[in-house]
Amino acid sequence: MRDFHVHSNYSDGDFLRSMVRAAESAGLEGVGFADHCNVARRERPESMRSVYGFNLDLTYERRRRGIERLRDDSEIEIYDAVEMDYDPRDEPAIDGFLSEADFDYAIGSVHDVDGHNVQIASHFEDMSDAERDAVVDGYFDRLVALVESELFDIAAHVDLLERTPPLRGRATEDHYRRVAQAVADSRTVPEVNAGRALADAAVVHPSESFLTVLREHDVAVTVGTDSHHPAEIPDRVDFLTDFFDETGLEPAVPDGLE
Template identity: 80%
Template sequence: MRDFHVHSNYSDGEFLRSMVRAAESAGLEGVGVADHCNVATREHHASMRSVYGFNLDLTYERRRRGIDRLREEFDLAIYDAVEMDYDLRDEAAIETFLAEAGFDYAIGSVHDIGGRNVQVSSNFSAMSEAERDAVVDDYFDQLVALVESELFEIAAHVDLLERTPPLRGRATDDHYRRVAQAFAESRTIPEINAGRALSDAGIVHPSDRLLSLLREYDVAVTVGTDSHQPTEIPNRVDFLAEFVAETGLEPVSPDGLER
């Protein structure tokens, strides 16, 4: 069992050593530290970089030295990864950064539509039904563009909208089929993400509807706990192990890593 999606203090998680120690204690064979990064220069994203520290483009070399030290100390594979915020307008900047940084793998994710974080309900509560549907359309346009860009080994929480009550349940089978088709034609693979699986919401990404279509299109999947705290890792690892056993899934490693 390997967890390809945890965060550390190099973005919005806990100390790097604490996260790796928790991964080892949970019995993992490997853990991927994939801190957030945003390379957009627009005002909203510049604010996110400043407030939340989503600036791994400035700190990845220092984090890499820390990972190298931990590799000597801990008996598990530790992957040097990144979770990039994706926007079609930023493709050139993302491609340049990833080529320069040389991570073990890169995760792509869509968090914002029109400058609004899709996980914040208040951003959409005053919208009309038609406006909310337009946000959902835009989200899946961006997600498909992410997959088609071939910039990333993994796509994170590919139906993130389900976390947000004003947007939940608005995705259609046409949206999901379009995403599944894009994955079937790409090297990018979606993850089974447990970031909200043990919360009150009980949400697993992807949803049953989308997961069914991914299986119909014979799309491989990987796994990630999306943990930000050491205490989150053990329970989420156990959940994922049970989930893949019950569903009969056989998760794979990202391209270029040992299977």
């Protein structure tokens, strides 16, 4: 078992060394640091970068030196990766940055639709059903565009809006089939993400119905605990180990590592 999606203090996670030690203790063969990054230069993304400090485009070389030092005294593989916010308007900037930085692999994520973070329930509580359905349509439109861009090795938490009560359960099989077909035609691999699997809502990405559609399209999946703190890694690794055993899936390796 290798975990291709954890975060460090270079975005919103804990220290590199602490995360590696937790991955070692959990029995992982490898762990990949995929810190958040946004290269959009529009006013709102720029403001969010200032508030949250997701500036890996400015700090990745320093983080890389830290990863290299940790590799020298670790028995597991440590990967130098990135999780990038995707917006079709930013494709040239994303492509340029990824080409320059030359990460081991790149994860693409859709967190935002029409200026609303899909994980923040309050953005959608006062919307009508039709407005919420439009947000869901927009999310999957953007997810398909992410896959078709061929910029990323992994597509993260491919039904992220299931974390958000006002949007949960609104995705349809047609949404899932659009994504599954795009992935089947692409080098991009979706992940099984355990970031909310052990929370009260017990959300696993992709959902059971979405995973069934992906399997019908013979789509491989990779593994991500989406851990931000060392204490999260062991329980999420145990969960994912059981999940893959129960489903009979074999975890795939990102294209960037083949």
